[in-house]
Amino acid sequence: MLLDSGNFSDNPSPQGEIRTRALLEGMQRIGYSVVNVGERDIRLGWEKFATRTRDSGLTFISSNIVDKQTQKPVLPTHQVVDVTSPDGLLKKRVGVVGVVRFNPIFSKPGPTGAPLAIAHPAEPVRQAVAEVRAAGVDLVVLLAAMHRADAARLANDIPGIDFILGSYGGLYTQQPEELDDTVLIYAGNQGKRLGVARVFMADDGRITDYQNRLHLMGNRYPDAPEMLQFVEEALARANAAGRDLKTEMSLQESVALAAGRYTGNQVCASCHAEAYTHWAGTAHAHALETLEKDPQGGGAECRSCHVTALGERGGFTGKQTSPQFASVGCETCHGPGTSHATTPARGYGRVTVASCAGCHTREHSPEFDYYTYLGKVKHQEPIQGSR
Numbered sequence: 001m002l003l004d005s006g007n008f009s010d011n012p013s014p015q016g017e018i019r020t021r022a023l024l025e026g027m028q029r030i031g032y033s034v035v036n037v038g039e040r041d042i043r044l045g046w047e048k049f050a051t052r053t054r055d056s057g058l059t060f061i062s063s064n065i066v067d068k069q070t071q072k073p074v075l076p077t078h079q080v081v082d083v084t085s086p087d088g089l090l091k092k093r094v095g096v097v098g099v100v101r102f103n104p105i106f107s108k109p110g111p112t113g114a115p116l117a118i119a120h121p122a123e124p125v126r127q128a129v130a131e132v133r134a135a136g137v138d139l140v141v142l143l144a145a146m147h148r149a150d151a152a153r154l155a156n157d158i159p160g161i162d163f164i165l166g167s168y169g170g171l172y173t174q175q176p177e178e179l180d181d182t183v184l185i186y187a188g189n190q191g192k193r194l195g196v197a198r199v200f201m202a203d204d205g206r207i208t209d210y211q212n213r214l215h216l217m218g219n220r221y222p223d224a225p226e227m228l229q230f231v232e233e234a235l236a237r238a239n240a241a242g243r244d245l246k247t248e249m250s251l252q253e254s255v256a257l258a259a260g261r262y263t264g265n266q267v268c269a270s271c272h273a274e275a276y277t278h279w280a281g282t283a284h285a286h287a288l289e290t291l292e293k294d295p296q297g298g299g300a301e302c303r304s305c306h307v308t309a310l311g312e313r314g315g316f317t318g319k320q321t322s323p324q325f326a327s328v329g330c331e332t333c334h335g336p337g338t339s340h341a342t343t344p345a346r347g348y349g350r351v352t353v354a355s356c357a358g359c360h361t362r363e364h365s366p367e368f369d370y371y372t373y374l375g376k377v378k379h380q381e382p383i384q385g386s387r
């Protein structure tokens with residue numbers, strides 16, 4: 001039985017959508033049965049999620065993605081899967097429940113007109129576990145797209161969960177964590193590792209033992225030729241879509257876009273020469289060059305963090321059309337600055353951890369620590385009295 005604990009969606013760009021659909025098709029070919037839905041998968045609302053997953057042949061579950069008005073789940077909360085032991089002799093039924101990290105401010109268009117919300121997980125999970133238990137399953141697995149501490153809390157508060165298979169960024173558990181009655185396992189992200197759990201049961205259905213291995217999907221495991229071909233074709237389609245996108249954006253459109261709220265480093269430099277000089281010496285100032293040197297770095301999905309305001313009104317459109325927004329400029333941290341540059345005043349551009357978090361993600365900047373990193377980007381010469 002193959003399970004995915006969620007956040008399978010790539011970036012919401014046209015190329016990203018092609019890759020996500022290919023991933024789902026690949027999972028279906030390999031034989032995945034149940035897939036949990038993470039916040040990443042619904043962050044553009046129900047319609048996009050439904051389009052992306054429609055023909056995948058997979059079952060998607062979630063106990064706490066709900067209709068905001070009725071608080072009713074919009075997907076099946078659980079799924080019962082029949083499993084046969086490798087020797088074909090033993091048949092067991094596994095109840096699989098899905099849950100995503102609580103997000104009280106999440107609100108996106110839902111299927112009915114009322115928005116989607118993400119409910120606090122405790123009650124929805126308790127209810128779904130009770131339902132699968134009542135259906136007489138032999139084993140209950142919770143797929144949890146949330147941090148380990150949150151998952152551990154659910155394990156402690158809710159009886160009857162045998163395994164929690166979690167996902168949270170790149171987090172993986174070398175040794176499964178054994179709580180009271182629940183085993184907690186994280187297998188990392190981006191398909192780097194395959195987690196395999198073997199469960200041993202006595203005749204009366206008691207779990208007597210289990211084994212868990214994380215297999216790093218390196219060269220030790222050769223590619224299946226037909227899957228390799230499938231993946232290469234999908235990536236080629238995604239890259240072609242990326243090229244179409246670039247040529248579609250006419251010069252005129254990009255000029256119109258560039259007239260927006262972003263202004264560019266040179267304008268800031270005219271009044272903040274010292275900050276500019278300092279910034280020019282940081283890695284941010286040549287982030288686009290770093291990307292250009294990288295053989296993988298062609299696509300828009302890479303550029304989003306290596307330039308200024310890609311995809312936003314008046315932000316980066318191309319190196320030729322908007323050179324002032326190449327690399328990670330002033331306005332990535334301080335925000336759009338046109339009005340400040342026209343009428344300078346205090347209060348603009350306050351920097352917090354949120355200013356970095358969109359780019360310094362767990363995947364792309366695993367070492368990121370706000371205060372350590374902040375020390376390296378703060379300009380040395382504060383404006384007199386500005387703090």
Ligand code: HEC
Nearest residue numbers: 267268271330331334337340341344345346347348349386
């Ligand atoms: C026309 C001159 C001018 C331009 C152009 C300008 N600034 Fe300023 N900026 C100022 C002045 C003057 C202050 C200080 C205001 C004060 O201390 O009263 C300031 C303050 C700031 C502050 C500190 C705000 C605070 O509350 O302490 C930041 C950050 C800042 N500017 C960033 C930028 C960025 C980024 C740009 C380009 C998008 C930019 N500035 C463009 C004149 C300018």
Ligand code: HEC
Nearest residue numbers: 283284286287290305306328332355356359373374376377
């Ligand atoms: C628009 C995306 C973006 C934002 C916002 C951003 N960064 Fe970065 N940062 C990058 C990229 C990309 C690099 C790598 C640049 C390179 O190596 O060419 C980087 C590199 C760095 C480095 C250098 C790391 C090293 O080892 O040399 C530091 C330090 C850093 N960022 C700190 C911060 C801090 C602190 C913030 C928030 C105040 C921040 N960054 C906001 C994209 C961003």
Ligand code: HEC
Nearest residue numbers: 290291294296297301302304305358359360361364365368
């Ligand atoms: C979510 C934002 C984000 C995206 C998307 C992103 N990067 Fe980065 N990248 C960063 C940040 C932040 C750093 C700096 C990391 C650090 O020093 O902590 C960085 C650093 C780098 C570096 C220099 C350091 C290194 O690891 O060698 C390269 C090269 C790079 N990125 C290539 C890429 C490529 C290729 C892609 C697309 C596949 C990509 N990036 C997509 C944020 C991003």
Ligand code: HEC
Nearest residue numbers: 268272275276279329330333350351377378379381382383
């Ligand atoms: C990686 C994020 C980042 C980038 C990019 C960045 N700054 Fe800053 N800037 C900061 C931080 C952090 C502070 C410190 C103020 C604070 O703690 O809020 C700051 C402060 C300032 C201030 C207030 C005075 C001071 O020195 O503390 C000015 C002015 C300023 N920046 C201008 C610029 C200009 C101009 C650029 C582009 C050339 C730029 N910044 C690029 C992070 C950034």
